[in-house]
Amino acid sequence: MTVQDSAAGPADGAALAAFTAEWEAWHRRQQAALADAHGFLAITGQHWLTADPQRFPDAPGAWSTGEHGVTVVLDDGEELVVDGTAVRGRHSFGVIPERGGVNAVWQDAVIEVARRGGQDLVRPRHPGHPLRTSFSGTPAYAPDPRWVLTGRYTPFAEPQPTTVGAAVEGLEHVYDAPGRIEFTLGGREVGVTAFNGGSPGSLLVLFTDATSGLTTYAAVRSLRVEAPDPDGRVVLDFNRAANLPCAYTAFATCPLPPAGNRLPVAIEAGEKIPHERAA
Template sequence: MTSDAADEWQQWHERRMETVSAPYGPLALTGTHWLEDHPDGHLPGIPGVWVLDGDVDADAGLVVLTATAADGLTLDGEPFTGSVRLGVDTGPVSTARVGLDERRLTVLIREGAWCVRDYDPGSAAHRAFRGVEVTPYRPRWSVPGRFTPYDTRRTVRVDAADGVERGLGLAGELAFRLDGLEVTLQVAVQADGKLWAVFADSTSGEGSYRFRFLYPAAPDDEGRTTVDFNRSVLPPCAFAEHFICPFPPPGNTLGLAIEAGERILRQVGR
């Protein structure tokens, strides 16, 4: 069983590396531009004019892009001139409606604030990437856990990687036993039922990135799942500083050394 688990982990790790190194993966993000910071509609390094029209509404498609032929933008794969109203890009970055040569420009909203993200498969981060330092699979880091939902969903304010405090939605607690200690993490529940934990430990900033993400499988009807720190991953902001990853919520900084999973990025010069 241990051999099977190690083989499954190796396959998971290889798929994960394919994802992070993909042309429009996290290494490609070169900018997150908040429209409220650019009321004239001119975004750094991005042609066209991008402005909000009307009240902020995530479903209304309120970002208006105006471009000329000289801007070189494309819309749905075709040269674009004129004006168009854009909503949030919900699909893969590679299918974003607006492009500039190989770059993709995506529209995003966070807590009522709209932004445009610039993805470039030729980014400096892509060129410098040499993989991720990861600890080989060890059975001791995979333990049973139990999820207990809160009576009502909670939102806590936490600092984010860009220095701005934002809300982090939490759905319940994940309890497990590790190295003889009872441990609890506050977690969110994703649309597919998987859990999401933002955590730090005593290796954070000392051999591992300052915090990491963990995605335990969807709990069964009794709340049972597996807490496998072998599958701890670096957050997107470890690959590009333009992501706005949340820091761990209160209680999710563990007094343990979680020497498992992804640790730090390998780059040219590091």
């Protein structure tokens, strides 16, 4: 099967209005999640833990990690709430799995304890952080049905462990890639490696294109793809190409695209460079 650019899409005014309204609702949800009181815009620091206890200006306690996982030692008068229970003194978070995390509440902040790229870290999230309070939304291209494409998903015989870089220099992520998506883009046959999405059967594509670093964030954009139909057909709506948190803050460990996911065409759709980075 040869995959072609999709010609299907809203053709009349009412359908186009509905298409645009659906996109606008999606974009509002994106912005609301990003600007949540304890979302990525609220992060005030990204502190990598070592065996030596360290104190940080935006979190209580002295933090360390070792064979038995992450530990914090709280001074008199300091308190965290973990899973609804107040803890004082010494508290062990145990061994945190890769890409896992625990949130501990401190006053109006959340202290994220996580593991990324084989290393433990602490990321305090304060609602009053200026990056969050001054957030005015993300610019984006106007939604256009011509950027809704069809593709063919082909699963690998076995998921393939795929190592990618990260927004943090020297850090790497390893994901199991279940397959590839092939489609036609700007008259060219292209293919991208797909990772598992957030819901059963869905897929996630990390990519750059010819707009990257010009009108869109240079390092990566992401596209969520619904589960393939029984024939392997998928829909790629590049109007919903989204920034990852690293587009807004240096305190993120976002994965970068696999080498083969650098598309040779300018995809003038989806989210653009955030105002925070453009400055």
